[in-house]
Ligand SMILES: [Fe+2]
């Protein structure tokens with residue numbers, strides 16, 4: 361039998377483990393030789409009945425060898441914590457039933473075994489306990505090392521500039537409202553991919569538009585109300601309620617959690633003109649900034665910006681913490697850009713920076729603004745009754761040109777979590793397989 365050593369495991373540790381722990385016998389040696397042959401192909405495939413990973417236990421970890429070079433090491437405490445048997449994990453609610461802090465710090469399996477269904481671990485306890493971890497789940501969740509090709513790939517985003525005008529993502533009202541939810545899936549997928557989507561053929565009234573908004577999730581009530589139906593009468597103390605031009609901005613920079621989606625629908629525009637809609641892909645502009653002006657990108661990624669909504673005596677909004685958030689926020693795990701917050705009009709006093717930081721900040725927003733307002737970035741469109749637009753407020757900035765006459769606008773905010781949940785659920789449902797039940801091993805749980 362050939363022995364493969366997991367990197368970091370000394371031969372003595374394996375020897376010790378094979379004395380102290382009942383390890384798989386013939387099946388593992390068969391698997392090891394099968395894997396040795398397969399290793400020349402360089403790309404390991406998921407284990408099959410005759411092709412099981414090699415396992416090896418040390419005092420504090422279990423190592424799983426996917427091929428001669430790729431080993432994943434799992435801490436015993438991690439394995440015990442992630443047991444998904446009915447005693448340790450509620451099979452319906454998908455909630456942990458283990459009190460993790462009660463797991464003994466030096467816990468070690470009494471037996472580890474490679475089986476067709478996964479890694480079988482027996483734990484010493486007064487009441488014997490077995491945990492079974494599917495191989496694909498272990499590979500997907502390998503953390504030492506990460507195995508990128510085993511992860512569920514993130515859904516693709518398409519960054520766009522002004523040329524998006526040639527192929528604007530659109531669904532019809534009929535599609536979005538259809539009971540089988542396929543059109544709804546297309547709609548939320550478009551929002552994810554492009555950061556916005558038009559809905560055509562919407563009856564030009566608030567009732568239909570509200571029903572459309574509710575297809576995605578709960579409407580988020582704010583100081584502007586729940587579902588808005590407004591004109592330029594300054595009914596609320598915000599420039600949205602005027603006839604002024606509005607530069608590209610995201611909404612709610614003064615909230616701790618700005619709304620996820622914004623849907624708006626122009627119901628009528630009479631006795632005047634103007635009021636084109638402006639959309640700019642903040643992720644596209646950020647990608648250009650990062651490439652051409654990395655220093656400015658870093659400043660916008662690291663400088664918190666205070667903001668406020670104070671146009672009405674009854675409300676005074678500031679984010680928590682009050683220092684605010686940077687213009688560009690990133691996923692702390694992947695480092696990917698996750699959110700753009702930008703509304704120069706709502707920015708509060710900048711009194712928290714050193715003189716040098718202050719100079720760098722003004723220089724950085726000058727470049728940012730130049731890229732945001734370039735002809736290559738701006739997508740202008742004249743919307744009319746019947747076409748609603750929905751915007752991912754964490755990515756796409758919106759604005760409008762000044763107008764004359766009377767405009768009646770309606771729309772709503774939808775929470776980011778509601779939208780992401782709807783997308784995830786519809787992805788599950790339309791994943792290709794007949795989807796009837798969420799597994800305790802579903803990705804991300
Ligand atoms: Fe706005």
Ligand SMILES: [Zn+2]
Pocket residue numbers: 443444445446447448449489490491
């Ligand atoms: Zn368990």
